[in-house]
Amino acid sequence: MIIPARKIRVPGPVLVPWLVSLLLFSLMVYGGVRTPDGEVVFRVGESLAMNGTFAVEKDLEAWPDFGLPRGCDNRRYSGFAPAQSVLLAPFIRVASCLNQTRWYEYRRIPISFAADGFSFRSYILKQRPSDMAPHALRFLVSFFTPLVSSLVVVLQFLIIRRLTGSPLAAFITALLLGLATPLWHYSGTMFAEPLAMVFVLLSFYLISPRKDLNTFPVSGKAVRFLGSGLLLGLAFTTHITAILMTPFFLVIAISPWARSKTGFWENRWICARVAAGFTAGTGIMALLYGIYNYMRFGNPFELGRQTAEGVAYGVFTTPWEGLAGLLASPGKGVFWFCPILIAAVFWWPYLHKRYRYLSFVIIAMVLFRLLFIACRSDWHGGFCLGPRYFLMVLPFLLIPIGCRLADFFAGDRPPGFWRPVAAGAFLFACTVQQLYFCLGEPISFYYMLRMVNLQQGISIIANNQIYFQWSASPLVGLFDGRRGPFLLQSVPLGQWELLALCAMALALVTGLLTFYLIRTKRKRYT
Structure with missing residues (x-):
């Protein structure tokens, strides 16, 4: 039959696909803003939420003149499209209200790379910034x-x-x-x-x-x-x-x-x-x-x-x-x-x-x-x-x-x-x-690689040479850098051990799904 x-x-x-993806995406989230592009988008959303304007009060401290050119009124505006900043604004407003409780004072919060002029330095040196409020705000909004x-x-x-x-x-x-x-x-x-x-x-x-x-x-x-x-x-x-x-x-x-x-x-x-x-x-x-x-x-x-x-x-x-x-x-x-x-x-x-x-x-x-x-x-x-x-x-x-x-x-x-x-x-x-990419931290990997080479007088971004070198590729050297997901920072395993553990869990689920699919279809011919 x-x-x-x-x-x-x-x-x-x-x-089901929504819950599964949301769970795994949230599990692997870094918990902050890691790029200057994202920081510009975030600051425009923050300006909209707090001041009701697209103009941003100040430039990126760590990346001067990046992404925030001056407009006709001599104020700084984003060089990126506005829709995401508009949608971020209500999230930022709610997160700002939560931040007033100072819930973050005794909690470990990931460092956003461009929250101020010293953020990335603090990330490299594994130091807690004196003011964690900007990082806590970005942490809450990062789940958007x-x-x-x-x-x-x-x-x-x-x-x-x-x-x-x-x-x-x-x-x-x-x-x-x-x-x-x-x-x-x-x-x-x-x-x-x-x-x-x-x-x-x-x-x-x-x-x-x-x-x-x-x-x-x-x-x-x-x-x-x-x-x-x-x-x-x-x-x-x-x-x-x-x-x-x-x-x-x-x-x-x-x-x-x-x-x-x-x-x-x-x-x-x-x-x-x-x-x-x-x-x-x-x-x-x-x-x-x-x-x-x-x-x-x-x-x-x-x-x-x-x-x-x-x-x-x-x-x-x-x-x-x-x-x-x-x-x-x-x-x-x-x-x-x-x-x-x-x-x-x-x-x-x-x-x-x-x-x-x-x-x-x-x-x-x-x-x-x-x-x-x-x-x-x-x-x-x-x-x-x-x-x-x-x-x-x-x-x-x-x-x-x-x-x-x-x-x-x-x-x-x-x-x-x-x-x-x-x-x-x-x-x-x-x-x-893709799990390997999520467990690592590709963005800081590139920045730290650039810093190491600059100390030797080498600019690896010149002529885009960094993207054509296997030694500079996240494909092979990503685990030489930091771990990405904030929820997994305290797991007492090395990167490769953690990848193996997660891969075994994925293998079990994939194997069961493959077996179920083959068995289900074979039943049609019994």
């Missing part, structure tokens, strides 16, 4: 990013379930995005990519096709596509590189009618209305962003990156170094830091078979992003883990894995044994690698 595939169920289809990142996992689940019709495939793919990609590490930083991913995935969800359905109901389409455009606009007001996705999302939005049997010409007015709704949404956000820039710098196209005194921001250049760095360098190579993409490439035909047009659009979107970023002198994204600017397209690159898993669960042949075990072992290895 064959049991229909729809009988396979995952309890709490949305709640794990919460946001867990929403990325939930949205990936919803998208894969819609595309494949398989809740189980969606469940596994969503957890792989959260635990087998650098998203796990970035959930513990104040970088804007996780929040931008939330808006991007929400926008895509509104225009993505359903399983076995190549069109949408006519009713309500105006709101659907206007909303998708607005959400994508929120994404590039969070991180400006999200704007690179605009033309590709527009193609996805109109494709059900452009590719219908009646043809594009017969549906040209529907396509025009869809395009107008989507473009209106992105246009509204672009207009608001332009007004925001004009009020700060007197130019709607000035983002604040060309007026920073003494800071050389990225400029356009030839793409050869960037392409080599993004694809193969030991410091930023995407396949080194996210090897699960190898499985995605190998299983790409499963997506191509289901959604041929979506497959082509995603390939074009990824290649366009790769080439654009490679043409920038700041292609590396600075001192961070791997190719940070590629994080936003990872959910789309994992869609083939969801399609493959859906075919596996719905197949009409009994499964083998070794192929699922081999696939499970590879995905498990990818998760262990």
Whole structure:
């Protein structure tokens, strides 16, 4: 007797991946702000919460003139997009109220690297700063990013379930995005990519096709596509590189009618209305962003990156170094830091078979992003883990894995044994690698490496040489630095011992899950 595939169920289809990812993201969080980028975003949010203005009172003490150029009124404004600072403001307000109780006085709080001019020095020397209030404030607010990142996992689940019709495939793919990609590490930083991913995935969800359905109901389409455009606009007001996705999302939005049997010409007015709704949404956000820039710098196209005194921001250049760095360098190579993409490439035909047009659009979107970023002198994204600017397209690159898993669960042949075990072992290895990145501290690793070399008169950031040297790569030397998660600081084990213990726990869970999947499918043929 064959049991229909729809009988396979995952309890709490949305709640389970959200809780699992939120728990593990919070477990691995550093508990502070580690980068000057994050510090700028935090200070703008603090200014909004306390003073009701985007202007920041003072420059970063440890990084003078970084990210805070002077505007038309001679006050300092952020060179980064404002959406994350706006959302951080209420969190900062609540955290400030909690700080008035001085709860942190006798507790061990992680040191934020740029809270004042001596913070990173205190971190290096393992000294407790005299004033812990700024660090306690950043500690409380740092849990904003794990919460946001867990929403990325939930949205990936919803998208894969819609595309494949398989809740189980969606469940596994969503957890792989959260635990087998650098998203796990970035959930513990104040970088804007996780929040931008939330808006991007929400926008895509509104225009993505359903399983076995190549069109949408006519009713309500105006709101659907206007909303998708607005959400994508929120994404590039969070991180400006999200704007690179605009033309590709527009193609996805109109494709059900452009590719219908009646043809594009017969549906040209529907396509025009869809395009107008989507473009209106992105246009509204672009207009608001332009007004925001004009009020700060007197130019709607000035983002604040060309007026920073003494800071050389990225400029356009030839793409050869960037392409080599993004694809193969030991410091930023995407396949080194996210090897699960190898499985995605190998299983790409499963997506191509289901959604041929979506497959082509995603390939074009990824290649366009790769080439654009490679043409920038700041292609590396600075001192961070791997190719940070590629994080936003990872959910789309994992869609083939969801399609493959859906075919596996719905197949009409009994499964083998070794192929699922081999696939499970590879995905498990990818998760262990991301666990390695989370247990270490990649950002301070880079800063300490730079300091050691500067003492010898060597500038390893010159010509981006640091990203092309294996000796300077977090892939091999990360555990020579500090431990990252604040919750695990007091665990009396070395880094490798702790990694082995966590890996064994992951192996047990992965093994049980693989066994359950194989056994469940075999029951269909008994």
